[in-house]
Structures are given as C-alpha cells and as structure tokens.
Amino acid sequence: VIPLFLDCDPGIDDALALGWLFCQDDVEILGIAASGGNVSTAQVLTNTLGWLQLAGRTELSVHPGAEHPLAGASEYAEETHGDTGAGYARLPTGGFTADELPAAQAWVRAARAYPGELIGVLTGPATNLALALQLEPQLPQLLKRLFIMGGAFNYRGNTRPTTEWNVSYDPEATKAVIDAFGASTHLPVIGPIEATEAVALTPERLQQMLDRPRSEPWSGFLDQLAEALRFYFEFHETDGHGYLAHVHDPYVTAAAVAWARNQTAAEPEQDSSPHGAAGIIPWAHETEKAAVDVELLGSLTRGETVADWLGRWGRVPNAEIIRSLDAEAFLEHLTITLRQGPQH
Numbered sequence: 001v002i003p004l005f006l007d008c009d010p011g012i013d014d015a016l017a018l019g020w021l022f023c024q025d026d027v028e029i030l031g032i033a034a035s036g037g038n039v040s041t042a043q044v045l046t047n048t049l050g051w052l053q054l055a056g057r058t059e060l061s062v063h064p065g066a067e068h069p070l071a072g073a074s075e076y077a078e079e080t081h082g083d084t085g086a087g088y089a090r091l092p093t094g095g096f097t098a099d100e101l102p103a104a105q106a107w108v109r110a111a112r113a114y115p116g117e118l119i120g121v122l123t124g125p126a127t128n129l130a131l132a133l134q135l136e137p138q139l140p141q142l143l144k145r146l147f148i149m150g151g152a153f154n155y156r157g158n159t160r161p162t163t164e165w166n167v168s169y170d171p172e173a174t175k176a177v178i179d180a181f182g183a184s185t186h187l188p189v190i191g192p193i194e195a196t197e198a199v200a201l202t203p204e205r206l207q208q209m210l211d212r213p214r215s216e217p218w219s220g221f222l223d224q225l226a227e228a229l230r231f232y233f234e235f236h237e238t239d240g241h242g243y244l245a246h247v248h249d250p251y252v253t254a255a256a257v258a259w260a261r262n263q264t265a266a267e268p269e270q271d272s273s274p275h276g277a278a279g280i281i282p283w284a285h286e287t288e289k290a291a292v293d294v295e296l297l298g299s300l301t302r303g304e305t306v307a308d309w310l311g312r313w314g315r316v317p318n319a320e321i322i323r324s325l326d327a328e329a330f331l332e333h334l335t336i337t338l339r340q341g342p343q344h
C-alpha cells in the first residue's frame with residue numbers, strides 16, 4: 001500500500017487527479033488538504049467534499065487549508081475554472097463535512113504516522129505545507145518524496161508573463177517548501193507547466209472515458225467531470241490553445257504514485273542517467289536536477305521559478321525537474337483508467 005497525502009485546490013484538473021486516485025487500489029489516501037488557489041479556500045473545501053461525495057468516498061478526511069497565502073492577498077482563477085471552481089459541474093453539498101483538523105496539522109499527522117513512507121503531492125499552492133514545516137521542521141525527512149505541480153522555467157507563464165498559477169499564488173510558501181525539501185534524500189520532483197501543458201485532453205478522449213456501460217456512483221462522478229471539462233475546453237479555446245484542456249494535476253499525481261510503486265518493486269529501476277531519473281519518473285522523457293529558487297521581489301517577475309541549469313550559483317541541486325514527458329502515453333493511461341473506474 002502506498003500512503004499518500006494530497007494538497008489540492010479543485011479546480012477542474014485537480015478533480016481529474018482525484019478521480020485518477022480513486023481508481024488506484026493500492027493507494028491509501030491519508031488525507032486531502034483543501035488549499036485556496038483556483039477559488040477561495042471555503043469554495044475549494046466545498047468542491048472537494050462534493051467530488052468525494054459523488055465518487056462515494058465519504059470515508060476520506062478532507063482538511064481545511066489556510067485562508068490566505070503567507071504574504072499578500074489571495075487571487076483566484078474563476079476565468080479558468082468557473083465561478084465555483086468546477087466549471088459547469090453541479091456538485092452535491094451538505095452530505096458530508098470536513099475534518100476539523102487544519103490542513104497543516106493533518107500533513108504533520110500523516111507524515112508521523114508513516115515515517116519514511118508517505119508520498120506528498122501538491123496540485124495546489126504550497127501554503128499548507130509551508131505552515132506544516134513550521135510545526136514540524138523534520139517533515140522532509142519524514143516524507144518518502146514530495147511531488148509538486150508548479151512553476152514555469154524559462155517559459156511563458158499561465159498567470160503573469162513568466163509565472164505559473166500555483167507558485168504565483170504563494171511564492172513565499174513555494175520557496176520555503178523547496179528550500180526545506182531540497183535537502184532531503186530524494187529531491188522533490190517538480191512538474192512545471194512547460195512539461196505538464198503537453199497533457200492536452202481532447203473532447204474525443206473525454207468521450208472515450210464516458211463510452212462504456214457504467215454504474216453508480218462512478219457514472220455520476222464522470223458525468224459531472226465531463227461538465228467541468230466542457231468549461232475547461234472553452235476556457236482553453238478562449239485563451240488561444242484550441243478546444244482542449246491542459247490537465248496538469250493528474251500527471252503529477254500519477255507520476256508520484258507510479259514512482260512509489262517502482263520503489264517498492266522487488267527490483268526497482270535505478271537512477272543511472274546523468275540528467276536524473278528519466279524513465280524512473282514515470283512517463284517522463286527527461287528530468288534534470290538543478291538548484292531552484294523562487295523570485296519574491298521582482299516587480300515584473302514575483303513568483304517566477306528560476307532553475308540554475310548551468311550551476312552559476314554554485315549551489316547543489318535541490319529539485320528534480322521534469323523537462324519533457326510522453327503526453328500521449330499518459331493520456332492513454334488516464335483515459336483507460338477513468339473509463340474503467342475504481343476496481344473494488
């Protein structure tokens with residue numbers, strides 16, 4: 001069993017990541033933190049509970065995240081994910097309530113429960129994890145590995161010209177997390193948008209996910225996911241990418257789980273490539289280790305992630321960055337997985 005803690009901000013691609021996770025029999029979801037980001041923390045919490053209720057996973061604990069980033073004010077992305085953060089989906093409300101334990105404490109509890117084994121995944125801003133580090137500075141040693149969806153390295157941003165959404169929302173938190181986790185045995189894995197953007201879900205793929213006799217509750221979950229994605233397709237078309245959707249979060253979530261599976265295999269594949277664990281980070285064509293930092297000050301570039309590819313700073317690498325991935329293979333896997341649904 002792979003113990004996992006997810007910190008997310010559903011968010012349409014976060015909902016897909018949740019859906020993919022629900023289909024994994026060997027993953028024990030120790031908790032889900034609701035982070036402010038795509039919409040407010042309160043709305044993310046409502047959405048997370050709604051998606052879980054639809055999928056029949058009301059036994060899981062959902063923890064309220066911080067209301068605001070560590071510094072500065074919250075900004076939301078309604079144009080990308082819709083006013084509710086779930087596109088055109090209609091999610092159930094009221095059938096299930098959040099856990100009282102705040103997200104930062106829930107991170108610490110999960111890490112202490114599975115020392116050296118927990119896989120952490122961030123598909124939203126890093127605020128809760130940064131707060132958790134203040135409570136338990138040993139978190140990087142307690143986790144087996146952290147996977148982060150975020151950042152844009154030498155690339156056009158999806159928020160400001162050079163910044164990616166999750167990092168832009170809380171640059172201080174991202175920096176605190178990378179600084180702390182960058183000193184652990186397994187460097188944190190970062191899936192930046194220039195890599196995850198390649199995972200472009202099309203209406204045809206969505207149709208394949210739906211084209212199958214289905215039973216409840218999965219059928220209801222997929223139907224609402226389709227409604228959410230319809231909004232996401234429209235947003236991407238308006239934003240100039242065509243009628244498709246970049247689904248960043250399911251890739252990083254699935255890569256985290258598949259990496260952990262390989263680690264527990266009888267003969268795990270080893271990291272022998274000079275550029276890092278290409279092939280070991282599943283579906284990644286190429287990864288690269290580098291010293292990474294986050295710009296906190298720049299009047300034009302606050303929230304930009306900077307990787308020192310050529311070692312100009314003379315610092316040791318503190319992250320492993322996914323540079324390119326096999327998007328078609330992953331999309332095929334995602335489509336088949338969601339189409340089949342949970343296997344229990």
Ligand code: BDR
Pocket residue numbers: 011012013014038077080123124149158164165166193248249
């Ligand atoms: C990230 O920002 C959010 O809008 C998405 O859910 C994803 O986590 C991509 O930049």
Ligand code: CA
Pocket residue numbers: 008009010011013014123124249
């Ligand atoms: Ca997200």
